[in-house]
Amino acid sequence: MKLVNHYIISLLTLVGSVTQVAGQQQKPNVVLIYVDDLGYGDLGSYGATKLNTPNLDALASEGIRFTNGHATAATCTPSRYSLMTGNYPFRQTGTGILPGDAKLIIPQDKITLPKVFKDAGYQTAVIGKWHLGLGDQVDKDWNGSIKPGPLEVGYDYSFIFPATADRVPTVFLENHHVLGVNKADPIMVSYNKKVGSEPTGKENPELLKMKNSLNHGHDNTIVNGIGRIGWMSGGKEAKWVDEELTLTFADKAIRFIQDHYQKPFFLTYNATEPHVPRMPATMFKGKSGLGYRGDAILQLDYTVGQLVKTLKDNKVYENTIIIFSSDNGPVLDDGYDDGAVSQLNGHNPFGPYSGGKYSAFEAGTRVPFIISWPKMIKKGTTSDALVCQVDLLSSFASFLNVKYPKGEAVDSENTWRSFMGKDLVGRSYLIKASGTLSVLKDNYKYIKAGKGAKRNSLVNIELGNDEVDQLYDLRTDKGEKINIAKNNPEKVNELKAILEKEMNK
Known part of the structure; x- marks a missing residue:
């Protein structure tokens, strides 16, 4: 009798374990593709006729396309802060556009978007642009361990560059360390004064392969023939090449999916396009007929296609939620002479709206906002619901039954039904800080x-x-x-x- 009871208990335990694993597999993977400076009118699915964006248009046709989707601000750092914390950027000082040496501005002891997924048993990763600060002070040793950062606010793995492509340091940071550090060639960074003897755009304009067009500060240290904001010395082996940026990030994202698809994962892919300096890979240069900005958008579209292909190849596409949006609206000439204005060729990145990046008018924050989940969202849906990136935190927390303390993520609303196309109203109102x-x-x-x-x-x-x-x-x-x-x-x-x-x- 004891043997029979033991057998029954063991069988029930096994069945329970299998049920638990099956339940885990039913959780959808989530891929958040967060792009930089893309306008409401930059995609074919949002009215563009001069640019061909087949992969992003397919994503829209296979899911839900929002016409009233917003970032909380018209510049990158504050929008990213809101996305991560569920709070409007005006609730914390120091959430303006950060220099490349800024300290971390995301609280480590509060709920964040990646922590929602981590608490729900997901594997989490961020790949691409960061621009939310690193370390606990401005002065930091770029040649050693740099923390706190993404790992301390909810991600299990990170492969990023610290700020934006037009700011130093122009290096990759994997988890807590800069790749390619050489003790014999230490990295130094300053936003106050020149460090080292590297040529600058101001002193050596003849060395630039992309000329500066505005007084945006892109005349400091030259890296890869492009003037940057801020000064940097050393790290010759660590500096990335602009034409390889997206291909490197895409490769890391593809590898993450391939290595983790058997369990639920949350991947934040922070694309650099079409932020300046626009220097796409050779295979995209000249392809759009709209200058390097248009070429960069073609590169972005191609990358999205590769991520979707990887999900399909690993048979997880049907149960993967893909969210695509931009941190703010468009800007054409943002400091480099890259053909964005002279080769616009009738393209209208702003759609029917006024303003753009930096602006309180609608084109500053009303951006492409697409969600695809083949298993659950009706294909080809268009919604006028008022939705915002700040609401992703609360919405996914509700869906995944993750609790967090009252007083945190105070501006994030549960708009899950709108995200799924079931509620066509959305928020009652939205505050925007631009x-x-x-x-x-x-x-x-x-x-x-x-x-x-x-x-x-x-x-x-x-x-x-x-x-x-x-x-x-x-x-x-x-x-x-x-x-x-x-x-x-x-x-x-x-x-x-x-x-x-x-x-x-």
Whole structure:
């Protein structure tokens, strides 16, 4: 009898284990493809006719395409901060565009998007651009262990570059260490003064293979024939080559999928395109007819196709959620003479909206937003629901039954039903921080009065600032040309009250 009981107990234990494993396998993989400076009108699925983006258009046709999807800010660091923390960027100081030597701005003791997945048993990785700071101070030894960083805020593996491609240090960082460090050629970085004897764009413009076009600070240390922001010396073997950046990141992402597809994984792929300096691989140069910016978008589209192919080859595509969006809207000439303006050829990256990167107007934060999950989302869905990247944290936490303390991720709302195409309304309102603050509700847009410049003359973008309150009806005025605040005081007061409430939360 004891042997029989032991056999039954063992069998029940085995069945329970198999059920648990099967349950784990039912969790969808999640791939977040977060791109840099891509505009609402840059994809064929969003109206582009001069650019061919078949892989991204296929992703949209196989899932849900949002027409009212947003980043929280019109520049990269604050948007990425919101994505990671579930908080609007104005809730923490130091969330503006960071230099390449900044310290980590993501709290280590609070919930983050990757921690949601890690707590749910996922394997987590980030590959590509970071730009959220590293270490616990500005001065750091780039030749040793650099932490805290991605591993301390929820990722199991990271392969990144520290800031942006136009800022030093131009190196790869795998987990806590820079690749290719040589003690005989130590890396030094400064954003205050020149270090070492490397040539600079200001002193040696004849060495540049891509000329600077604006006073953006791209005249410091030259790397790979391109002037950067900030100064760097040493690390000759560690410096990456711009034309190889995307191919390197894509290879790492593909390998991660191949090595981890048997268990649920969360992969953040932070693409560099089409941020400056735009220096695509040779196979894409000249292919778009729209200068290097267009070529970079073709490169991005190709990379997305390779990631999708890898998921399909490993038979996990059907149960993988792919989220595609951009950290902010587009900019053409952002400091380098790369043909973005002279070879625009009728392409309109801004779609029907005004502004762009740096702007409070809609083109600054309304961006492509696509979610694909073949197993669950109806193909070819278009949604006007108001959704935001800040809501990914709460939505996935709800879906995966992950709890986090009250008072954390306070701005992240559970919009899971909208993400799945079941709710076509979404958020009731959204606060956006792009220089000045704005509120979007029921297709009305309120922009708080401020004294900032009305136009960024360097990049030729309207910033949306004005000394009076602004109100626009986006149903009839997508370009935000007619300020109706004066004739609609009740609506202005309603949206202003929402903003004040959120500011005092």
